[in-house]
Amino acid sequence: MEKLSFYDQVYQVVRLIPNGRVTSYGAIASYLGTKGSSRMVGYAMNAAHTAYPPVPAQRVVNRNGLLTGKFHFGTEDLMQQLLENEGIKVENDKVTDFKKIFWDPAIELEL
DNA sequence: GAGGTGACTGCGA
DNA sequence: CTCGCAGCCACCT
16 A cells, blocks of 8 residues: 655646646645645645646646736746636736636546 | 745635 | 735654
8 A cells, every 4th residue: 555645646637637727726725625724735836846737837827716826836937828728818917707716626526 | 853834815995 | 906914733853
């Protein structure tokens, strides 16, 4: 049995996010059961760049669809470019039509 | 073993 | 509308 760390659990969920979709930290936290600990998800993403395979962290934003972690990509424009590359429109550092492209693991993975 | 940190969230003023 | 505070918990030193 391999006990996956909280980080690994977050990474797996994030990697399951379909192309052109985004989710929020709270949604992932809720799916993992650590509902009140959305910070842990963000903290896990902090080490995401050390994980392999790489985690599409650009698809993970805060509940407002704001690119809170854009600075962790090295350059603030990188995260936006990656999202636009997948067909996601970003304006003023936040995802447009956020609720339309929102992907909730607690719902999508439940089906 | 204990303390500090953090890519968040919700509610009150 | 904007701003601030408290809660939450795994990982690192």
